Amino acid sequence: MEPLLKIENVSFRYRENAKWALEDISFQLQKGEWLAIVGHNGSGKSTLAKMLNALHFPTEGQITANGTILSEDTVWEIRDQVGMVFQHPDNQFVGTTVEDDVAFGLENHGVPHEEMKTRVREALLDVGMSDFLTQEPHHLSGGQKQRVAIASVLALRPNLIILDEATSMLDPKGRKEVVKTVHEMKEREDLTVISITHDLEEAAKADRIVMLNKGRIFFEGTPQELFQKHGDMLKELGLDLxxxxxxxxxxxxxxxxxxxxxxxxxxxxxxxxxxxxx
Incomplete structure (x- = not known):
């Protein structure tokens, strides 16, 4: 099966002659898979996240999403296929109610009104927030806000959802809520997910892990293989098992x-x- 996402020999630096932020990164992602990208601060995770959402372009190498090669000419096509959930859900809210907020992206994409209403309700049902349609987003808990942010992405029906440190600002209860929601949606809807995180509890739910260290891939395999083979090193890097x-x-x-x-x-x-x- 053709991979949904291909990262081929990608390197990136922020300016000419600077140190590489990412160096010779290669991996693939199949449809329906959950991949966790982990690493300590400064490992290159944030740079890779921006590249996957077409905010950066590779200095070297190539990124292909659903058969489309990332370039300045295809940037909007790529962004239509990739939904990003960020670290701070408040930064994503633009509507006065939960319903308005989830509908905002659909309006921008010109989705007809009746279809938009259906998608909003389906997306909020998927994340367990259908009882909060008329609530003001800033009255919600951290976990609830992040679930609404996920619903806003789901309503757009992207091929790939990226969680960019999406649970890092939440308390343990909120973190568990969001990870459980994503896990259930993935199983039910056959979603393809990338979670970029330093939280190994979250990464343990993934099918596969890519670990970055100093801008390079240090490990690729299952969560269990990573914890068994490199548990001591993870602790040295400040990543809690x-x-x-x-x-x-x-x-x-x-x-x-x-x-x-x-x-x-x-x-x-x-x-x-x-x-x-x-």
Whole structure:
């Protein structure tokens, strides 16, 4: 199957003769996949996010989205295919109500009124916010605001949704809300998602991880492979391992052999099964 997104030998620097912000980056993304791009501050994540939304163009290499090569001539075509959810949801709000806000992008795209009403309601239903149509966005909690921001992107029906540090400003409850919402939508709607994050709890929900370090790809594989092979290095870089992974590691040190569970539920089930087998 042809990849939805191809990053081929991409390098980028902000000015001539400057240090490379990204250097020789290559990876692909298939339709329906959730890819997490992780790394510490300064690893190149933000630069890559701007490039994926056509705010930067590669200094070297090529980006192809759904068969279209990113260039100055195709920038708007690419942006129509890619929906971006940013770190600060308040910066994305323009409407006086939740309904108005989700409709704003559709109006700009010339979507007919009746279809627009249908898309707004479907998108808000998808993120569990259909009871908040007439609410003012600034009265919502952080997690609710971010879910409305996701609905605004969903209503446009892009081929790819990018979460650019979309949970980093939320409290733990709001973060869990948003990650759970995205996970459920991906399974239900076969969405294609890229989450750019330093939160490994969020990245653990992805199908695959690309880890950046000093502008290069340090690792590409499943979350479990990353945590098992490079857990010590992640801690050195200031990236906190997910709680179930840390707990599994401590239990293994104490002689209770478990796998590196990706969720608390998986780890509890495994410990329970070990107990029953004794």
């Amino acid at each position: 997910p709680f179930p992974v840390r707990l599994a590691s401590e239990l293994n040190k104490r002689g209770l052999t478990t796998s590196s569970g990706m969720s608390e539920e998986e780890l509890v089930d495994e410990i329970w099964n070990l107990h029953l087998s004794k």
